[in-house]
Amino acid sequence: MTGKIRARFDQLIWSSMLYKHGMPGRIAAYVLRYLVALIRDMFAGGLMMRSMSLVYTTLLSVVPLLAFSFSVLKGFGVHKELEPLLFTMLEPLGAQGATITQQIIDLVDNVKGGVLGGISLAFFIYTAVSMVQKVEESFNYVWYVAKRQNFARRLVEYLVVLLIGPVVIVIAMGMIASLKSNAIVQWLLEFRLLGPVIVATSKLTPYLLITGVFTFLYIYMPNTKVRFRSALIGGVAAGSAWASIGVIFATFIVFSTRTQLIYSGFAVAITTLIWLYVNWLILLMGAQLAFYHQNPAYLRIGRREPRLSNAMRERLALNVMYLIGSAFRDGVSSETVRSLAQHMKMPSVTLTPIIEGLEAEHLLMTTESEDLIPGRELSRIRLRDILAVVREHGETGSYRDPEWESAVLGLGQALDRSVAEAIGDQTLADLLDRATVVGDQAEPPRSE
DSSP states (O other), rough: OHHHHHHHHHHHHSTTTGGHHHHHHHHHHHHHHHHHHHHHHHHSSHHHHHHHHHHHHHHHHHHHHHHHHHHHHHHTOGGGGGGHHHHHHHGTTTHHHHHHHHHHHHHHHHHOTTTTHHHHHHHHHHHHHHHHHHHHHHHHTTTTTSOOOOOOHHHHHIIIIIIIIIHHHHHHHHHHHHHHHHHHHHHHHHSTTTTHHHHHHHHHHHHHHHHHHHHHHHHHHSSSOOOHHHHHHHHHHHHHHHHHHHHHHHHHHHHHHHHHHHHHHHHHHHHHHHHHHHHHHEEEEEHHHHHHHHGGGGTTSSSSSOOOOOHHHHHHHHHHHHHHHHHHHHHHHOOOOOHHHHHHHHOHHHHHHHHHHHHHHEEEEEESSSSSESSGGGOOHHHHHHEEEEHHHHHOOSSSSSOOOHHHHHHHHHHHHHHHHHHTOOBBBHHHHHHHHHTTTOOOOOOO
């Protein structure tokens, strides 16, 4: 019975059944598909586990992060502007939020370079950087990015987030405050029709700021190209959810006197942990929404682990080397993991193990700019070596060979001989030459 209901529901969501009802049906199908996909991914556990990990990292790095931010802002004389922003984020905790905000500010004020020793300063720097690194890894997980950027590029991004981010936020807050005090705005407030609109807009300003921060993170942090429209949709959805959940959580705190009686002094810590977890989960869910908007083909299949047949892996290895060799020979462009994934319409997480295997056998190599180039001269890269990467290497190691049945062993050896005879001593250069002459659809000649 349950299976029939589920099948009926899947048919309603993923088929064109709702399209028969015109534009309302299309909108309903669009919303339901994204909603079902997000709920499915949330309960799958991956996003929840990463949200918990980020909560733990936040507890270690919140003071170092704010210490860095305050140090930068002190140079501009606007470090006090960060305190209202912190209070706004913790406002759903009620009176506890004000207490936690004051305690964090006191801790940051007590952090001075002369007081910290070398080990303590190194720990502060490590925890602050690890916070940004954890966020990047979580976004890469959402976007199916298996390979991180090189260390130099990541370090630049971390410095941008740690040093420039707080300055931009404070400047934006200052501009908003100056607009509110502008004489023209004050004059418009006196009008009966425009006054309420301006007041409502000013109340939405913190949420618009959060939406802008989320959108920036969705574009900037993942090691892949994110379209602005997709990031904006994720940012608006996450910002709206953050505001709505904040109201609900604040109401819960007000009426949760029983929780405070049970947990006593631990109530503040428990509610803070829950609030941090909810915030990180909202941030990651927004990133997941942005991913699905940019890659709607993944809506139905979700985060299933790629399971490739041997034939598919062989063709992928040959195709990867073909594209890299072609780009290297032409000298006009270069290939990266990202460009290969886009060209072949395959997620990079599927291609990365194959590319790593080819790199381990020195068939290709990665430059400092993350470009993929052949590991040796094209005429010295044999096609049988490329196939060997996925046919012979990468098995789970064992201490002895399996006990093959004689019939199976003979058949396997015959298959290996057939593959070797079909390819012969052809090289990657031969494959590229043949494609140049007769086109990509040419039938490869069998070796004599």
